[in-house]
Amino acid sequence: MIKDYHSLKMHFNHIIQDDHHHQPKKSTDPMAASDDESEFVSLSLGRPFSGDSKREKMIKKESSNYRHHHGLELGLDCKSKEEGDNDNIRASQKSPKHHSTSGDDVFLQHNPSKKPRVSVRAVCNTQTLNDGCQWRKYGQKIAKRNPCPRAYYRCTVSSSCPVRKQVQRCVDDMSILITTYEGTHDHPLPPSATTIAAATSAAAATLSCSSSTSPPCHSVSATPSTSPNLLGFNFPRAASQSHPTIVLDLTSPNHLTKFSASTLFPAAHSTPTSLNFSSSSAENVSSSPYYQRNLIFDSNMRASEKHDQKMFDAIKCDPSFRSALAAAITSVVGTNVEGKNSGLDFHLSFSQPSSTRNGSVGWATSFFSKFPQL
């Protein structure tokens, strides 16, 4: 694996060097940047604990500059109480007279009782997934069409934490555990718990973005939820269609584990979008270093060159697509860098490929530039 990795890395470096040789010198005016640069999308993924590394400052500066000029931002930070976002969400939940015009509020105004959810499907022999959080069971119910009882848990890390989760075995395959998370934690999380928390935050971001996505964007990525998506993969339906739900599928019937992040919406205005990746194993996939690399490589290598262009176009213009991807990557990275990720704040840029050849490696190159240890 290491050998393959170094080989690929060297290959990337060659491609990048080639690009530099062929690229004209860029103007110092950021607004007059080349076409390639103008296509960049900024993704800011989970930063559960504060830190002050040089890289973090540099990334913040870059991110800030970019947002200033382009107005594009996708934040998935697990913010503390003092940082505000969670307060806004809680306030909007508690107070029906909340008049903020944030994306979440727009969503909640249209769906007052439909909190976004993140559903995780995983092969699990234990009663619940060990997601690093403390939970207290407060109810159990036999749901229709499933003989296995559905258990209801709430987060007990903080007495006021609104996060809840439902745990139920899949009716089709009892070895699969479906865990559905709802809400945003109002307290700092242990590193091992940031994975799902980030995905949950991303769900809110995804759905709020999607609720206001312009029609042209949806036309790029919208696919029927029962048919193969843009990248040629299928993805599962959420457990509950009454709530908008992101599904992270960590199960796979074949050798490669498919990892999908899809957003599903109530059928009345359903325009689901999804991303799907591949990994190497079903068990503990997110903690495998190989999985992290493979997440990027395999998805890109398997997508045909023709699809590369479509993929980049979709990601560029569809906020829900970007959020789903961010959730997927955060889910993986958050776990793997456990113990090392204090203060982690990485900045992931997607560039418009100058050719389909570069399209396949653009993500990985950018990703590795931020994670040289991988």
Place this chain on the structure above:
DNA sequence: CGACTTTGACCTGCGC
């Protein structure tokens, strides 16, 4: 004794 689980009752949204 406190934390947690179990379980029947109750509440609420939704379709008819």
Place this chain on the structure above:
DNA sequence: GCGCAGGTCAAAGTCG
């Protein structure tokens, strides 16, 4: 308005 199903409450029981 009624019935159904999902979700929550809270008293009683269990466990360490």
